Amino acid sequence: MKSLRYILPLLAFLVLAGFLARGLNLDPREVPSPLIGKPAPSFALTRLDDAAQTFKRDDMLGKVWMLNVWASWCVACREEHPLLVEFSKRGMVPIYGLNYKDQRPDGQGWLARFGNPYNASLFDADGRVGIDFGVYGVPETFIIDKQGVIRLKHIGPLTPEVIRERIEPMLKKLNA
Amino acid sequence: MIPELGHFALWLALGVAAALASVPMLGAARGRADWMAIARPAAALQFALVAFAFGCLIAAFVGNDFSVFYVAANSNTSLPTHYRVAAVWGGHEGSMLLWLLMLTGWAFAVARFSRHLPAPVLARILSVMGVLSVGFLLFLLLTSNPFDRLPNPPVDGRDLNPLLQDPGMVFHPPMLYMGYVGLSVAFSFAVAALIGGNLDTTWARWTRPWTTVAWIFLTIGIAMGSGWAYYELGWGGWWFWDPVENASFMPWLVATALIHSLAVTEKRGSFKSWTVLLAILAFSLSLLGTFLVRSGVLSSVHAFATDPKRGLFILAFLVFVIGASLALYAWRAPKVGLGARFEWVSRETFLLANNVLLMAACGAVLLGTLYPLLLDALGMGKISVGPPYFDTVFVPLMAPLIFLIGVGPLARWKHAELPQLWRRLRWALGAAIVASLLTNWLRGHLGIVSTLGLAMAFWIVAALGVDLLDRLRPNGIVRTGLLHRARQIPRAMVGMMVAHLGIAVFIFGVTLVKSGEVERDVKMDVGDTTEVLGYTFTFRGVESLPGPNYRAAQGTLEVTRDGKPVTTLRPEKRNFPVTGSTMTEAAIDAGFSRDLYVSLGEPLAGKAWIVRVYVKPFIDWIWGGCLMMAFGGFLAATDRRYRAKVRATQGAATDAKVIA
């Protein structure tokens, strides 16, 4: 029995090592969203291309849709943009952009140069709607279901793996 | 050419380290003197080769060899020379080479200064250090080679991170690594003793000075890091409980516990297995710290660029080294005897209570640092643990420890009398409380927390006074002078007193600055003034100045007190064109009883600026206290008994007389 307690440090260390190994696959900087499964925050924003037209959250009720947060000053957005343009051509889901803390001419110019995958982009000049969505870094992508509930959030640029393994299955499920 | 030479030297060093790791250990097991004899020369050769490689890297930096990827990533032609040298350890690969330099350096030091150790013991110790070297050399050569070449060298490099272009960068990492790596010596002594089965008090006596010296470097390294953050970061904080800061603080806590535990083992032959475990744990925490900083598992401002492959390698190395040593401990430690007996009230008990408190504190820091990872790994959500947690949890653990600092040194070994202790110390306790209330009343600030903090500081001083008085009191029939009695006090004892006094100074500083500092955020136009704690700050505008590799907006503030000029402060906002970043350089007037701290905020319309003005009372006592602690350690490590020539084999009985 005396020997048993001497093995405790080793056991405790092995448990710790297990957690550390698991931690290698996690991103400590990623902030998961508390909004998954909750209704998307309500908003009313003007369109990027037409300041006279307003777009509201409730306009999309009854449809599954994707909200992609982007900005002309965002370098990582350029990375994912060709992918997004490709994806929009497949017509799987209407994509709306949230132009976050940008200037109208800059945003429009950027879309003209790099392609426009969005049905429309919404102009969030001061970033308030972004904050309501829990945006903390650009780009971010949300999938919202027919009832207006946020079902998925992806932080960072989209990759083919993310689209294939997370977004497409989710869309299938929500459209069923 | 030079980088290739450096690279080659590292491969050679790997070969030497492999030999060092295996041959002497086998020689000790088989009693082969010739095999054991290669240990010392191998340790020396290993160090020479790594030092040569390090020199090659320095040469590449100073010579602006941007065909080396690491140099291009961390340096620039406009970087001043002394920072080019410091840039050697500014990134992951170079800092690992610095680690290795320290490791082989310490092994060389052990080889050089341990002639009194029996050959098998020394052979095993150096072999263990060889194993560590092999691990780090493999890591460096396989995943983090600082000598990798770029196929298309750029014209100029990416420059050293501006935050690191500072004298602090020249000294802080080397000091810190000396401490971190120095704990490998105690570790190696412990593992060697477990393998060889010679866990007696001589083992404790040999290990103690090495541990103390490593502890000194760690203390200085951490203090430097804190001081550097204070003047570099621009908002006056000096400790943030950042994961990497915690990673350096945990080994320090365990090393402190180890020093005290070694005192018990050396003196009384007791708690040997606990001391061995502490020695293993201290270095394990150093290794863990290395892992945490470089693996991307925790997010921190200090973290190096991360790469999962590197993280996995370090983790594997960690599991091997720590796992093997803890397994060895589990196997061998049960056979170690209990040693001498001691009473419930005795110096031994107080020292062990000290250990329990220090380990609980270390555990708390570890828990707080790793908890977010824990929850995330279990899929139970994502939280973050910030300073509020650590402050709440750490300080209450320290209070009883401070109390023990006063009582411990006065208690007798084996059996102490509580009533006697109370009689000697009750005046000290009273004096401490009175002094703290008086101090607070004098500065017009009566808060419970600050009163308690001051009482803790004064308690240490008062108890120290009682101890000192006791030793200086004339005793016995023979008449001796005061100076003579003073010189009778062993240097190790003086070291202890100075180190404990350093703690009191530290607490004094922390308490007074936390409860008494004043911050003022003001809009200042040219000619505007603001008054803080009796100092008047007048803003004289901001002008643009060029620097070696930056452009600065420099403000001028004149400070007066009672109409008499005190100083002129010039805070800056520096813009570095190469990286495009902006640094805030605070202007500090450091003083014995206060710091005046000014930093520039944002420019406003016209010539006005937002200026942050702080007066921080006694803040330099924080680092002063740390330096005193380090000095106390130095005194203890240079006690006569370590400087004596012959210390071959002495049993526990004679030990009792050596240490007062």
Added chain:
Amino acid sequence: MHKFLLALIALICCLARPAFANDAAPAAADPALEARMTRITAELRCLVCQNQTIADSNADLAQDLRRQVREMLRKGDDDAKIIQYMTDRYGDFVLYRPPVKATTLLLWFGPALMLLLGFGALAVVMRRRARTAANQFEPDDPALFADPHQS
């Protein structure tokens, strides 16, 4: 007479200038609000510069969130409401001080638990020693010295 009085008043106003004529105004308009502001923002983590509070960070998001907090304070929202606003959008990660929940009980009570266990272990060990006679020295197990080639 009129003019004289006016001049006199003007003169008195000039002479009666406060000691610090150019006393710098605080950067903030309302000190009481600022005090609450400092307290709340020091408890919220910046999600961009994740090792700073939104009080200290210069990141865009931190500035936006500071503005948001200030607006809510001006509206008269209490501290709890503001904290709730933040955690609704960013989760518990945004809190510098981890909340006390079921999942964090071990975090908050762990240190005290460790302390108790430590002192408990010490007491158990002391009691075991008390059973040995005074002045007895228990040496190491001879099996520890099995190897004949030991020092």
